[in-house]
Every structure is written in C-alpha cells, then in structure tokens.
Amino acid sequence: MSGSTIAVVAVGSVLGFLSAVLPMGPVTVLVVHRTLAGDPSGALRFGLGRVPAETIYCALATFGTVALLERFPVVRTGIEVLAIAMFLAVGAWLLMARTGPAAAGADAAESVPRRNRWGFTAGFIVGALNPQYLFSWSAIVAIGVSVGGLQPSLLDRVAFPLAAALGVMLGYVLLVRFLQRRRGQMEGPAVRRVLRALGVLLIALAAWHVVQVVSQ
Numbered sequence: 001m002s003g004s005t006i007a008v009v010a011v012g013s014v015l016g017f018l019s020a021v022l023p024m025g026p027v028t029v030l031v032v033h034r035t036l037a038g039d040p041s042g043a044l045r046f047g048l049g050r051v052p053a054e055t056i057y058c059a060l061a062t063f064g065t066v067a068l069l070e071r072f073p074v075v076r077t078g079i080e081v082l083a084i085a086m087f088l089a090v091g092a093w094l095l096m097a098r099t100g101p102a103a104a105g106a107d108a109a110e111s112v113p114r115r116n117r118w119g120f121t122a123g124f125i126v127g128a129l130n131p132q133y134l135f136s137w138s139a140i141v142a143i144g145v146s147v148g149g150l151q152p153s154l155l156d157r158v159a160f161p162l163a164a165a166l167g168v169m170l171g172y173v174l175l176v177r178f179l180q181r182r183r184g185q186m187e188g189p190a191v192r193r194v195l196r197a198l199g200v201l202l203i204a205l206a207a208w209h210v211v212q213v214v215s216q
Contacts, residue, residue: 004053005156008163010143012163014168016054016169016171019167019168020169020170020175021135021170021174025132026087027046028047028172029202031044031172032044032194034093035180035187038183040176040179043176044172046122049121049125050124051168053124054164055165058133058160058161059158061141062137062160079131079132080213082130083132083209084143084209084210086129091201091203094195094198094202095200097195110112129150132209141160
C-alpha cells in the first residue's frame with residue numbers, strides 16, 4: 001500500500017467519523033433522538049443503515065459523478081430541494097416530538113414499543129433520501145485534489161469510500177455508547193431541550209441550503 005493510499009484511508013476514516021458524531025444531518029440527529037428515547041440498539045441499527053447509502057454517494061463523488069451532474073442543473077437543483085425537504089421534515093418533527101428519557105438499565109429498550117423501534121432499513125432510506133452527501137464528498141475530493149495535490153489512483157478511489165464507511169460505523173458505535181451512559185443523568189425537560197435545539201439546527205441548515213439554491 002502506497003503512502004498516498006494510507007493518507008486517503010486515514011482522511012476518509014476521520015471524515016467519516018466526524019460526519020457521524022457531529023449532529024449536522026438528519027441521520028445523526030435521529031440517532032441521538034432514538035438513543036435518548038431509550039432505544040440505543042435501534043439507534044445504532046438506524047445509524048448503520050446510513051453506511052451503505054453514504055458509501056454509494058461517496059464512491060460516486062470519488063469517481064467524478066458530480067461533474068456529470070453539472071451538465072444537468074435541473075437534476076442538481078432537484079437533489080438540493082430533496083435535501084432541504086428532508087432537513088425541514090426531521091427538524092419540524094423534532095420540534096413537535098415529546099420525548100423524554102426512558103428508564104436506564106439493560107431493559108430500557110423493552111420500554112419502547114416494538115412499532116416505535118427503528119432499524120437498519122429506516123436508516124438506509126433516510127440516508128438515501130439525503131443525496132446532499134454526494135455534493136459534500138465531492139467537495140472534499142475536489143479540495144484534496146486541488147489543495148493537497150493528490151492524484152488518486154484506482155485503489156485510492158476504492159479505498160476512500162470504504163474508509164469513510166468504517167469511520168461512520170465507528171462514530172455511531174461510540175456516539176450511541178456515550179449517549180447511553182449519559183441518558184440516565186438527564187431529566188425529561190433537558191432531553192426535550194436538546195432535541196428541540198437539534199430540530200432548530202436542522203431547520204437553520206435547511207434555510208442555508210435554500211439560500212445556496214436561490215443564489216446559484
């Protein structure tokens with residue numbers, strides 16, 4: 001393995017990890033919500049469901065698919081609008097949700113009705129419905145090529161999305177464990193304030209995306 005490939009794997013892993021633990025997207029915010037609602041196993045499955053969707057988007061970005069989309073501005077605008085709708089929907093839902101922490105302990109997940117438990121498929125769907133990942137990873141690749149002077153080989157282009165996927169998985173495992181430990185220390189009103197703050201953040205990000213689309 002060459003030095004450039006090692007660097008690509010390291011960068012991809014770190015960026016994937018950060019994208020999982022920073023609450024800047026619908027999937028991570030909903031992982032936080034489900035963990036604090038007393039369903040950490042469901043939260044982890046939901047987060048891991050994002051991995052294949054994001055891996056596909058990252059691979060498409062790595063192989064230059066976004067350059068093709070630039071020829072079809074209507075398609076790009078449609079993707080942006082879909083991302084805005086996703087951010088608004090999740091943000092509004094969090095503002096209206098009445099979620100408090102379930103009882104702590106090994107049986108906490110049992111207090112969550114089975115119909116309210118989320119899983120891998122739901123995470124994949126939410127991740128797939130946020131194609132903004134495609135543009136985010138494309139921007140990262142472009143920065144690496146132009147600023148870092150990278151000339152990625154075929155191995156680099158394959159290794160980068162796989163490394164990002166590993167980073168995302170590790171990030172969600174650690175995030176859910178951290179929140180699970182803290183959940184029992186939080187009162188119901190504190191949990192609701194955190195979730196509403198995350199809802200406001202998603203709505204603000206949606207507004208920012210609207211500005212970006214309008215200014216194009």
